[in-house]
Every structure is written in structure tokens, then in C-alpha cells.
Amino acid sequence: MNRRLKAVAALGAIALVAAGCASENETGGDSGGKTLIIGVDLPFQGASADTSEATYNAMQLYLDQIGGKAGNYTVKLQKYDDSTAAKGGWDDATCSKNATDHVNNADEVAVMGTYNSGCAKLQVGTLNQAPDGPLLMVSHANTNPGLTKAWEPGEPEKFFPSGTRSYARVITTDDYQGAAAAQFASKDLQVKKCFVLNDNQTYGQGVAKAFADEAAKQGIQVLANEAWDAKATNYTALMQKIKSAGADCVYLGGIYDNNGGQLVKDKVAVLGDNKGAVKLIGPDGFTGYEDFQKLPAGEGTYLTFAGLDASQLKSAGGKGSKLLADYAAKYGKEPASSYVLYGVQALQVILAAIEKSDGTRKGVNSQVFSGAGISISAADAVLGKDLKIDPATGDINVRDLSVLQMTSGAEKFVKPWPLP
Template sequence: MYRSARFVAMVAVAGLAASACGGSASGGADETAGDTLVVGVDLPLQGASKDASEATVNAMKLYLEQVGGKAGKYKVELKVYDDSTAAKGAWDDATCAKNAQDHVANASEVAVMGTYNSGCAKLEVPVLNADPKGPMLMVSHANTNPGLTKAWDPGEPEKYFPNGKRNYARVIATDDYQGAAGAQFVAKDLGVKKCYVLNDNQTYGQGVAKAFAEEAEKQGITVLGNEPWDAKQPNYTALFTSIKAKKPDCVFLGGIFDNNGGQLIKDKVKVLGDNEKVKVLAPDGFTGYPEFDELAQAQGSYMTFMGLASESLREQGGMGAKLLDAYKKKYGEDPASNYALYGVEALQVILSAIEKSDGTRKGVRDAVFEGEGITIPADESAVGKEMSVSPETGDVNVIDVSVLHLESKTEKFHKSWPVG
């Protein structure tokens, strides 16, 4: 694990940022041969997720620069993989499947930070798990679908680990908590009585919508329906016209903004009225998108985020605030996504595993899933709290839910929501 004294000593170290994003060696090939280990970074770099992904990569580059580009005796560099396509403007099944094969084929690569989308992770994890030189570790900063680590849909999570050993971890809590927190919030704080649930028909959206609907009913909210929206539709006027007849006072948008979320919110307001009249709650799949934040029709929306918002991290001080200040100084603005520092947290887990390992894929994976696992102390943690990854499940010990409110084109921290 990283020692804070070493972190402070390395803050001024520079020189890796330009080389880390793209996989070229941080020094010459001869200088680093045999000593340099690669951490893959697997994110959607095209479409609506571009800003959030670039902020996450930049935050990780900055942190790696600050610790001297090393984990224990090993030099470390990042290699960035794009799991999206220009045509789709979002993560893509075939690209995720190819990336998984490319991770395994890269002999220097020992672990993967990613993915952003749970559906992509479900395609990649089994391939990394079956790697004969591994299993190969993946640590996500943003996957919230429960099935990756716990019983959820049929066959989960066992089907993602064909060799019987887990290799997937995350530093963020899951949608069973997020959906429940969102339902409790709209029931208790907003006084919602009738809510219509929509999902984008993808792994993440279906899961968070399911969790929200189940908890909403427990909270006394009438769930008027739970149906998918088709991301390929030119508009959703007919959809919301049918919903209007049911007289909802809330709409839950379970999914990601990439799936035509802009048109969805425009037509929601057009047919059902503004977001004060009929409340809108969206999960973290709608956070960190400047395009969404700037829409007039999106103003007044509430969103949940599975973690602490950057605004909260800065206010609480500590390592998170220092990283945010360093990021703003280097890049001229705050990260576009609250997930950026969770990308750093996931990288901290990987670097700690590398430091404890023998430098092999198996050794890096075993450092997380065998023995006591990995703990990042509070004073070194990018999110300001002691963070432990369970060696039994790969889940994190910290469960935070933030409620955000979109005001004046800014995702403003509204409140923390207690989970329980």
C-alpha cells in the first residue's frame, strides 16, 4: 500500500503525463525493458462519455506522475483503450470484446482499470478471467450493476468467472443501493406518489430501474410502469403521451445519457411539463455530461451518484481536495465527471496490488483476492476515506450516495443520502 510520506515527496515529480495516455514507454524501451508493467485503461472515448473519460484519464495520469510512475520496485505506465465507436457514439459490444482479447495479448499488461459501463465489463471480465497467465485483474471505478459481484440475474456472478476464481473488483457501490436511495429520496424529500420508470434496455439501466421500482413500492409510491426506451427513436412524444394519461408526478430515467438521453428529456418536458411539475430523477448514468447539463429542459433534474461528488471531496479536505486542486492547476478546470477521482482510487488499488506482487498477472490478482486483500488508508485515499476491497467478493467497504440537483447548467451537490 502507498505511504503518505512517499506521496508527498513525489508530488513535484513530472514527465509521465504525455506518455501514459497511449501506452508508449515512460522512458526508452531499453531503459524500461523487464521493469515496466502496463495498466490498461478501458473507457468510452467517443460520444457523450468523451468528457468524463478524458477527465478520468487525466486524473490518473496526474496521480501516476505524482507518485513517480512507480509501484514498489516496478515502473508503471498506462495504456488507454477506447471501448466506444464513432458510429455508435457510446460503448460497443464488439469493441469491448476485442479490447478484452487485446488486454490478454499485451504481454506487459498486468491489470485493467475500467470499464465505465457495466455491460462492457460483463463482456470483458470472463475473457480476462480465463487468461492462462492470470486471471487478469480488472478494477472498475464506475460499474454499479450488482450482478458483477453478487447474486442478481440468473447465473450471476459465477458466470463471469469461468475458472472459479474472482478477478473483478470495484471501488464504487452498487445499483441495489443506488436505486433504493433514489426511491427513498423522491418519496421522503420530494413527496412523490406516482412514478413512471423508464430504462434504456441495457445491463446498467435495467438493473438500476429494477432496484428503484422495488424500493419505490416499499416506500408507498405507485409504480405506473417500467418499460424501455429505444435509443434509436427520433423522438419520444408518443411514449410520453401514453405516460401522461397515467398522471405521474415523477419519471425515473434508468440508463445512460449516451442512449439518446437528450431527446428523451426534451420530450419529457414537452409532453409532461417542466421538472418542477413532474419530477425527474436519473442515476449516475446521466451525471458528468456537459451536453445534458446545458439543456434547458434538463434544469431542475435530480441525479444520484454512487460516491461522493467532487464538490463534497473538496469541502472535506484531505487527499481528494489536494488532487482536485492539482487537477485544476494542471488542466485549468475541475474534472468533468465525479468519477474522475474514483478512477484514481481504482488505480490506487491496482498500484497497491502491483507493489505487493511478484509483477505477474497472477501475482497482481492474488494480492487483491488472496489473504487480507487491499486497503487504502484514509489519508492516502483519493476519496478521503479508508477504502478496502473484499477478497471474497471484490466489492468495496464504503457505500456513499450523493444526490445532485441540476441548477443553472451545473450539477450541484444537494445532499448525501444514508444507505440502509
């Protein structure tokens, strides 16, 4: 399913800016360091707006707590909205424009984001060819495998035309998430016939395929894997088709933004309660949405989250638990999505790269994708585990997955799911 930072450019470009105006790039601090920008590229409109705003706020809170510094550099965040009000979610043209804007912001040395894998796939190639780059992107929520490993034809090489990798993430990928959901459906729910739906987007197609492939291996009959029309006024006919096929399971591969509320309401109206004869299962693309949490028809839906959910992070103590408490104290409530802390974890990776670098785009990126890469100790990481970004791929060494269930209007943790 699915999240924006900014920073530096070449020293020559900074010198030109400083010569032309009162420089915001000079900190005047004890190190004489400069200010670097981390772009935060998220959908700040539509169904994901609350999660995006909370992610940005948590990142800013963390940055304020550490004094706004990474080594000798002052660091600032800059918002980039990759959504439109008309679409109510991320937008292809806006994502592409944002990529150009990131590149043209001379002080930007990294991007935290995006939330949606499809948006990332539109941006990474442009960022990879940035002047004085590549320009690093670290995502907290992109789960499509093809951004870092072989998946669709030409992936992931086509995203790195410079020949140097520049994309990393701190979350588990859909080849694991989809497979885990299918294993849970077979072993715990003991379903026999699943009808798989996808939202016809990059993320949804990928996680639906992973679920369907593993479901077949688990002995579940996959009745179909077909797309739902996000612009449909209702899905009654589709649900009648699923009912006629004899399904005891419906899997929703996609994001809630794509008319997921109507889809779930019609599922319950035709196929019955989600705790009944026909189970409803969704991926992380349906987590973190307050509208879905408030939807009566959503009750009983099983969800997978491609990481640790907030309840596990809170119970573990450490920096993640403290940050959640500080967030709640400042904003009066806890963040709706567990992806919020993963946004801060992605920020920690970028800050570590900046601290070790020479302050240039190339220097920041090379800290992640050469030598020993970036490691963060369990004592420092907000996820509370020893973390390492693989410099060969950009993937994280830790793979976690949580099974949740919508219960009384909230995502309740059910169990962790073992991953290979």
C-alpha cells in the same frame, strides 16, 4: 450506470521480448524492476468522451506525481477505447475485442475500467482466463450488482470460469443506488405515482428494477417499467402515455448516451418543468455529461451519484482535494464528472496490488483476492476514507451516495443519502 489500466505477464514472456529487441521493460532503475502496463478501458468517443479523457488525464497526473512507480515496478498507462464514433458510446464488439487485446498484451497486469457495466460483463470472463492470470479488472464506475454478487441467473459466478475472482470496484452498486433514489422520491419529493423507463441495457435495466422494487415498498405506485428506444427521433407519444397515466414522477434508468437529451426535452415539452408537477429523477448514468448540463430542459432534474460528489471531496481536503486543484491548474477547469476521482481511486487499488506482488498477472490479482486483500488508509486514499476491497467479493467496504440537482447548468449537491 458507470470507466482502464495495464501491466505485466510471465517472466518467461518478458525475457523473450527483452531478447528480441531493445527492451522497454527494463527500467534500469535502482531495483532492476520492470515496466508493467495498466490498461485504461473507457469510451473515448461519444457523449462520455470528456469524462473518459478527464479520467485518463487525472490518472496520469497522479501517476506522474508519485514518480510512475509501484514498489520496484515502473508503471505505465495504456488507453483502450471501447466506443465507436458510429455508435457514439460503448460498443459490444469493441468491448469484446478489447478484452482479447488486454490478454494479448503480455506486459499488462491489470485493467482500470470499464465505465459501463455492460461492457465489463463482456470482458471479465475473457480476462479471468488470461494466460498467467487471471488478469485483474478494477472499475471506478460499474454499478451493476451482478458483477460481484447474486443478481441475474448465474451471476456473478459465470464471469469467473477459472474459479478465481478477478473483478473489483470502488463504487456503490445499483441495488443501493436505485433503492436510495426511490426513498428520496418518497420521503423528500413525496411523489405518489412513478413511471419508470430503462434504456434496455444491462446497467439501465438493473438500476430501474432496483428503483421500481423499492418504490413499491415505499408506497409509490409504479405505473410501468418499460424500455425507451434509443434510436427514436422523439418521445412525444411516450410522454403523452405517461401524462395519461397520471404520473407525478418519471425515473430514467439508463445512460445519457442513449438519446437521453431528446428524452428529457420531450418530457419537459409534454409533462412540464422538472421542478413542477412531474418530477424527473435519474441515476449516475446521467451525471458528468457536459451536454446534459448545458441542456435547458435538464434544469431541475434530480440525480443520484453512487459515491461522493466532487464538492464533498473538495471540502473534505486531503489528497482528493489537492488532486482536483492540481488538475484544474493543469487543464484550466475541473473535471466534469465525479467519476474522475474514482478512476484515480481504482488506480490506487491496482498500484497497491502491484507493489505487493511478484509482478505477474496472477501475483497482482492474488493480492486483491486472497489473504487480507487490499486496504488503503484515509490519509492516502483520494476518497479520504479508510478503504478495503473485500477479497471474497471484490466490493469496497465504503458505501456512499449523493443526491444532486441540475441547477443553472451544473450538478449541485443536495444531500448525502443514508445507506443501510
